[in-house]
Structures are given as C-alpha cells and as structure tokens.
Amino acid sequence: MNKILITGATGFVGSALAANLLAEDTRVVALSRTDPGGQRTRAAVEKAASGFGLTLSPMQWSRLSIVEVDFRALDQTLQPHVFEGVTAVWNVAAEMTYSLKKVIDSVDQNVVASSMLYKLASQHASSCQRFYHVSTAYTVGFGNNDAREEINFTPKLINSYQLSKWMAELALIHSQKERGLPLAIFRPSVVIGHEQTGWSSGASFGMFLMAAAVLYGKQAGSAQLRLHLDADTRPNLVCIDTVIRRAMALMKAESPARQPTEIFNCIGDECVTMADVVEQLQTMIGVQVTLGPPVTETDAQLNAVFERNKQFANGRWVFNSERLQQTLGEEYGPVTMTQDIIGRSVLHYVAHKVAEAKAEERSNAAA
Ligand SMILES: NC(=O)c1ccc[n+]([C@@H]2O[C@H](COP(=O)([O-])OP(=O)(O)OC[C@H]3O[C@@H](n4cnc5c(N)ncnc54)[C@H](OP(=O)(O)O)[C@@H]3O)[C@@H](O)[C@H]2O)c1
Numbered sequence: 001m002n003k004i005l006i007t008g009a010t011g012f013v014g015s016a017l018a019a020n021l022l023a024e025d026t027r028v029v030a031l032s033r034t035d036p037g038g039q040r041t042r043a044a045v046e047k048a049a050s051g052f053g054l055t056l057s058p059m060q061w062s063r064l065s066i067v068e069v070d071f072r073a074l075d076q077t078l079q080p081h082v083f084e085g086v087t088a089v090w091n092v093a094a095e096m097t098y099s100l101k102k103v104i105d106s107v108d109q110n111v112v113a114s115s116m117l118y119k120l121a122s123q124h125a126s127s128c129q130r131f132y133h134v135s136t137a138y139t140v141g142f143g144n145n146d147a148r149e150e151i152n153f154t155p156k157l158i159n160s161y162q163l164s165k166w167m168a169e170l171a172l173i174h175s176q177k178e179r180g181l182p183l184a185i186f187r188p189s190v191v192i193g194h195e196q197t198g199w200s201s202g203a204s205f206g207m208f209l210m211a212a213a214v215l216y217g218k219q220a221g222s223a224q225l226r227l228h229l230d231a232d233t234r235p236n237l238v239c240i241d242t243v244i245r246r247a248m249a250l251m252k253a254e255s256p257a258r259q260p261t262e263i264f265n266c267i268g269d270e271c272v273t274m275a276d277v278v279e280q281l282q283t284m285i286g287v288q289v290t291l292g293p294p295v296t297e298t299d300a301q302l303n304a305v306f307e308r309n310k311q312f313a314n315g316r317w318v319f320n321s322e323r324l325q326q327t328l329g330e331e332y333g334p335v336t337m338t339q340d341i342i343g344r345s346v347l348h349y350v351a352h353k354v355a356e357a358k359a360e361e362r363s364n365a366a367a
Contacts, residue, residue, distance in 0.1 A: 030067070041064075051197055074117055091134060115175055130182040190268075246328060
C-alpha cells in the first residue's frame with residue numbers, strides 16, 4: 001500500500017490532498033507544526049473531505065498519522081523511522097507571507113526546510129519514488145510573459161513568497177543532482193474553490209484576497225466600489241479539485257518516461273477575463289463594483305487591501321502546461337473556467353467569512 005508523507009496538511013491544498021489520498025485508502029503521514037495532539041490537522045482534513053463531498057470511514061481515518069515537527073529544526077525533530085515505507089513525499093507547506101520584512105522566515109521555511117526535508121527523505125526514505133515539491137507558477141517572475149515548465153534564470157521577483165519559492169526550486173534541483181531522489185516541482189497558478197461545491201479553506205490568498213477587499217468595501221457601507229484592475233486580463237485560475245486530481249494522477253504516472261527532475265505547471269486551461277471575475281464578486285457579495293482608479297476613501301482602502309496582489313492580477317502571462325499534459329495523457333482532463341465556477345467559489349468564501357465573523361462576535365460577547 002502506498003504511504004505518502006505530506007507537509008502543509010493544515011492548509012488549503014495540503015488538507016485537500018490528504019483527504020483525497022485517505023479516500024482512496026492510501027496511508028498518509030502528515031508533518032505538522034504546533035499540533036501536538038494532531039487535532040488541527042485532523043480538523044482541516046475533515047473540512048476538506050466534506051468540501052469534496054467525501055465521507056472518510058474509521059478505517060480510512062486510521063491510515064492518517066500526524067507527526068509534530070519543528071520545521072526550523074527538521075534534522076532534530078523528524079525521526080528517520082517516520083520515513084519507513086514512504087512511497088512519495090508531497091512538500092506542500094509554505095510560508096505564504098509576501099512581506100519583505102519577513103524574508104528570513106520565508107527563506108527558512110520555503111528554501112531551508114524544504115531542502116532539509118528533501119535531504120532527509122533521500123537519506124531515510126528508501127522506498128520513496130519521488131519528492132514532489134509544490135511551488136507556484138509565478139516563479140516565472142515579471143518581465144517574461146512566456147511561463148514555461150522550466151526555470152527562468154532571470155526573473156523579476158517582487159515579494160518574499162515569490163523570491164523564496166524561486167530559490168527553493170533552484171536549491172532542490174541542485175540537491176537532486178547531488179542526492180539522486182527523483183524530484184517533481186508542481187506549480188499551481190491561482191487556486192480557487194472546488195469546481196462543484198465551491199469549497200476552499202477560507203484563506204484570503206490569490207483571488208480570495210480580491211473577495212476580501214470587496215467584502216471590506218461592502219462592510220464599510222459603500223454602495224459602489226472601484227477596483228483598480230485591468231478589465232481584459234485573464235487571471236489563470238485553477239480549481240482545487242483539478243489540482244488534487246492532477247497531483248494524484250502524477251503519482252500513478254511513474255513510468256520510464258519520467259525524468260529525475262521535472263517541472264509541471266498545473267494551470268487553468270481556458271480562462272475568463274478579470275471583468276468576468278469582478279462580475280461574480282459583485283453578484284455574490286451584493287455590492288456594485290466597477291473597474292478603475294479609486295474615487296472614494298473606501299475605494300482607496302479596499303485597493304490597499306488588495307495592493308500586494310495587484311501586479312499579479314494585472315499580469316499577462318501565457319502559462320504552458322505541455323509537459324504535464326504529456327505525462328498525464330487523458331488523466332490531464334482540461335477544465336474550462338466559467339463564471340459559474342468562480343461564483344460558487346466566491347459564495348463559499350463569503351459564507352465562510354460571515355460564519356467566522358459571527359463566531360468571533362459570539363466569543364467576544366461571551367468574554
Ligand atoms: N493557494 C494558492 O492559490 C496557491 C497557488 C500556487 C501555489 N500554491 C502553493 O501551495 C502550497 C499550499 O498553499 P495553501 O494555499 O494551501 O496555503 P495555506 O492554506 O496557507 O497553508 C499553508 C500550509 O503551510 C504551513 N506553513 C505556513 N507557514 C509555515 C512556516 N513558516 N513553517 C511551517 N509551516 C508553515 C501551514 O501550517 P500552519 O497551519 O501551521 O500555519 C499550512 O499547513 C504552497 O506551497 C503554495 O506556495 C498555492
């Protein structure tokens with residue numbers, strides 16, 4: 001039976017991957033920080049399973065083990081026996097901050113901890129077929145619109161996240177040459193909710209940061225909001241279930257054609273325009289949104305919420321996923337992005353935020 005070691009199982013992508021692996025009877029070892037009893041990880045995986053419409057049986061749950069580690073000292077806190085029987089590693093965890101003030105935290109987790117995990121896996125996981133590292137399609141950087149499944153050695157990088165994810169790709173490729181454990185760098189673009197249920201974890205990242213900005217404007221009482229974005233860009237959005245389906249299919253596609261080091265872009269296949277995305281934001285959040293420079297003080301504030309993603313949202317990359325398509329063949333399964341899919345995703349995010357705010361109100365009232 002396969003046994004997959006995962007990091008990041010308390011997060012959006014990692015919890016979804018863990019839930020889907022358990023649902024197909026795979027054993028999962030989740031490495032988590034600050035989760036001594038494993039409750040945080042279990043709760044996240046349970047929510048993801050429910051978001052995918054999956055019910056895990058007690059037997060399937062029994063195949064999940066959670067190991068608490070300190071990612072800053074993996075060599076001291078991750079015991080070699082944890083790697084016994086591990087058939088693949090999925091390194092999903094990442095420090096997601098964009099802040100350049102936190103660049104050391106980003107490098108510590110995204111570069112150093114990832115490289116240490118690769119090193120430990122190559123030393124102790126004797127049954128491991130491949131180390132999968134989740135990166136981002138935006139390591140291509142700015143200034144090169146042709147986002148291919150290769151390293152861009154001259155990228156323009158603008159924040160700690162993008163910088164550290166790019167550095168991690170280089171470090172891991174270098175380690176692979178030295179240590180030999182096959183490596184796949186798996187790069188999603190902007191991950192949105194489940195195609196059918198709209199489920200996401202509620203984290204305000206990527207498109208959801210735009211939704212957070214619009215929610216902020218609505219809560220400030222404005223009837224009309226302006227987002228300073230280009231109407232005709234085509235943001236590359238990919239549903240969480242597409243990402244997970246392709247990730248799982250990759251593990252089944254181990255064949256002589258696979259390479260020691262591979263880079264795959266996991267992207268949306270046909271994309272709607274920014275104007276279409278904004279139309280869904282306004283419909284689902286219930287406030288009028290137009291595109292253009294801020295007019296009111298509230299506009300300025302909500303654009304500030306969204307500022308760190310603006311350059312990405314206005315970017316005009318052409319993402320290529322030829323290698324992933326070739327490797328997966330029919331399993332690739334292109335998905336055309338539609339306004340309905342985006343609408344469900346926004347609706348789920350908004351419901352999540354409303355529930356979160358109500359829970360906070362209740363706990364404040366009780367305090
Ligand atoms: N979401 C997207 O749109 C998107 C797009 C492209 C690529 N990706 C990639 O997908 C992966 C997962 O992203 P996500 O959306 O699932 O993010 P997420 O929901 O924020 O989850 C991040 C995960 O990483 C862990 N983590 C964060 N900072 C850490 C640190 N300093 N040390 C150790 N663990 C840390 C978190 O653990 P705690 O619960 O302990 O904080 C959590 O398990 C990342 O590698 C990201 O680069 C995501």
